[in-house]
Amino acid sequence: MTILVTGGAGFIGSNFIFYMLDKHPDYRIVCIDKLTYAGNLSTLAPIMNDERFRFVKADICDREAVYTLFEEEHPDIVVNFAAESHVDRSIENPSIFLQTNIIGTSVLMDACRKYGVGRYHQVSTDEVYGDLPLDRPDLFFTEETPIHTSSPYSSSKAGADLLVQAYSRTYGLPVSISRCSNNYGPYHFPEKLIPLMIANCLNDKPLPVYGQGLNVRDWLYVEDHCKAIDLVIHKGREGEVYNIGGHNEMRNIDIVRLICHELGKPESLITYVTDRKGHDMRYAIDPTKIHNELGWLPETGFEDGIRKTIRWYLDNRPWWEEIISGEYQNYYERMYGNR
Ligand code: NAD
Ligand code: TDX
Numbered sequence: 001m002t003i004l005v006t007g008g009a010g011f012i013g014s015n016f017i018f019y020m021l022d023k024h025p026d027y028r029i030v031c032i033d034k035l036t037y038a039g040n041l042s043t044l045a046p047i048m049n050d051e052r053f054r055f056v057k058a059d060i061c062d063r064e065a066v067y068t069l070f071e072e073e074h075p076d077i078v079v080n081f082a083a084e085s086h087v088d089r090s091i092e093n094p095s096i097f098l099q100t101n102i103i104g105t106s107v108l109m110d111a112c113r114k115y116g117v118g119r120y121h122q123v124s125t126d127e128v129y130g131d132l133p134l135d136r137p138d139l140f141f142t143e144e145t146p147i148h149t150s151s152p153y154s155s156s157k158a159g160a161d162l163l164v165q166a167y168s169r170t171y172g173l174p175v176s177i178s179r180c181s182n183n184y185g186p187y188h189f190p191e192k193l194i195p196l197m198i199a200n201c202l203n204d205k206p207l208p209v210y211g212q213g214l215n216v217r218d219w220l221y222v223e224d225h226c227k228a229i230d231l232v233i234h235k236g237r238e239g240e241v242y243n244i245g246g247h248n249e250m251r252n253i254d255i256v257r258l259i260c261h262e263l264g265k266p267e268s269l270i271t272y273v274t275d276r277k278g279h280d281m282r283y284a285i286d287p288t289k290i291h292n293e294l295g296w297l298p299e300t301g302f303e304d305g306i307r308k309t310i311r312w313y314l315d316n317r318p319w320w321e322e323i324i325s326g327e328y329q330n331y332y333e334r335m336y337g338n339r
Contacts, residue, residue, distance in 0.1 A: 002028045003233075004075035006060050006108065007082030009039035011188045012123070012222055016081065017044070019226040021052060028052050030073050032066070033082065034059040034100075037327060038189050042319065060104035063111075070115040077233050079121045080108055086191055087127075087153045088335060091277055094152035101156035102163065109167045109175075117174070121233050122164045124179045126218070126245065127154035131280035134216065140286035141179075143241045150278045161241075168239045176236045178229055181245035181285045184305065185222030186312040190320050191331065193217075194306075197256050198313045199320055201265045208336050211275035213253030216282040220246045221305035224298040231294040245285025246298035262310050273339040 003020065007013040008031030017029050033039045035057055047053045054073075058065040060082045082104060084090065084097045105122065112120045129141040130148035147162070149155040167173040188195040197207050228244045236242055253270075260267050290296045300308075313320060324332070 001026070001077070002030060002073055002075045004069070004073065004078045005029055005031045006078070006080045007033055007039070008055075009033040009035055009041055009044055010081060010085070011038075012183055012225060013081035014043045014187050015185060015222045016079070016226045016229060017047070017053070019223060020230065021047060021050065023230065028054075030054045030056065030069070030075065032056045032058050032060065032069060036084070037331075038085065040187070040319075040323070042322075043187050060108055061099060063107050066107050066111050067114065070111045074115060075117055077119045077121065078108060078112055078117055079123065079229065079233060080105060081123045083157070084153070087151045088191070088276060090151050090153035090156070092334075094156075097152050097156040098159070102159045105160040106163055109164065109173060113167070113171055113173055119233055119238070120164070120167075120173055120175045121229065122160060122175065122177045123229065124161050124177050125154065125157050126179050126181045126243070126283045126285050127151070127280065128158040128161055128179060130154075132282040132284055134214065134282055140284045141243060142286045143179075143243055143289055150280050174238045176232050176238065177241045178232050179241060179243050179285075180225050180228070181218035181220050181283055183220055183222045183225050185309050186316070187319070188222075188309075190324055191328070193252060194255065194259070194309065195313065195320065197259045198263070198310055199324060201259055201263045201269065202313070204265070204269070206271040207256050207260070207269045208271055208273045208339065209253060209256055210273060211279060212272065213251060213256065215252050215279060216249050216284070217252070218245045218284050219248045219250060219255075219302060219305075220244065220298060221300035221308075224300055227299070228290060228296050231296050232290070235294050237293070242290045242294070243285045243287055244290060244296070245287050247285075247287070248298075248302045249282070249284055250302070258306065259310070262307065273336065
């Protein structure tokens with residue numbers, strides 16, 4: 001069994017590759033990644049010499065490179081993690097999001113049609129459903145919830161999802177889609193809420209909370225997401241969408257306070273800054289379908305997961321310090337300098 005994983009030098013893709021090599025010792029994993037600012041080859045260093053693993057630096061929008069790789073490897077399954085993934089960057093500059101997230105998806109699916117794969121799996125997000133009001137805790141996103149996006153990022157992911165469904169219906173491509181809530185864990189790029197707050201706390205820098213910090217996200221430990229995708233690609237029904245989430249809703253401000261507390265830092269580091277444009281209020285996934293059909297349940301509770309995550313950032317300082325000392329500084333200055 002050969003699995004082609006795109007975006008495997010990023011946060012979730014790398015965790016997925018480690019999980020799959022460990023869980024399925026007889027599988028071969030081929031990773032294609034463009035190594036954008038968010039891709040980090042040092043993350044994959046421990047498996048670079050593993051004969052079951054191959055890394056190829058390429059853009060999923062590069063049709064020739066993608067077709068060549070399919071011709072060489074004939075993957076049985078393709079799992080597409082590659083994406084521009086940060087909402088704030090999509091507000092700054094939408095076009096690369098449309099390019100990678102939509103065009104890239106179409107190139108991959110064209111290759112799947114041309115060379116024949118058993119399953120094309122699209123890693124999507126709960127953000128395609130838009131947001132929920134804070135005063136209706138009874139509401140959750142199900143697979144039937146209409147697509148209703150807020151940011152260029154979520155619109156590009158929704159566009160890709162629609163294209164995946166069109167390839168299924170029009171060409172009979174064997175596809176599946178998973179829509180997961182916010183992940184956290186090792187190798188999370190420090191522009192995202194949890195790793196950014198951990199890194200800033202450790203450097204005694206201000207903790208920039210957007211608006212009043214009342215927005216709610218539904219947090220899932222990354223390994224639980226990887227387990228869910230493993231189930232969907234092997235046992236999930238063709239053409240179906242599966243929501244993934246662990247019923248772990250938290251307000252941003254409570255997450256930031258918790259991180260301060262765990263690291264013994266004062267809450268006076270918290271700084272309220274101008275809100276994100278179009279900021280989604282609340283995400284909350286109903287994971288009933290994947291539980292009933294595939295028996296998936298999250299295994300890592302938030303208390304345990306956040307402690308493991310903080311420990312990982314303490315034990316792996318060179319990994320994130322190298323990121324925040326480079327080009328990332330320009331981004332940080334642009335995003336937070338005058339906020
Ligand atoms: P990430 O930004 O950490 O990693 C993205 C990876 O894709 C990077 O390694 C980058 O180099 C690569 N990439 C970007 N453009 C590429 C291109 N054109 N060709 C090849 N490679 C390219 O993202 P992540 O947080 O790991 O997210 C992975 C996927 O999961 C995305 O599709 C995202 O939409 C989805 N998702 C993320 C979350 C979350 O909480 N992080 C939640 C739900 C869904
Ligand atoms: O500095 C910050 N301050 C702050 O208050 C940052 C970076 C974020 N926030 C808030 C915005 C959100 O309400 O924290 C919340 C989480 O923000 P992000 O980490 O940027 O994640 P989010 O916008 O929720 O999107 C994430 O989950 C869904 C991923 O980045 C997406 O790729 C995924 O699809």
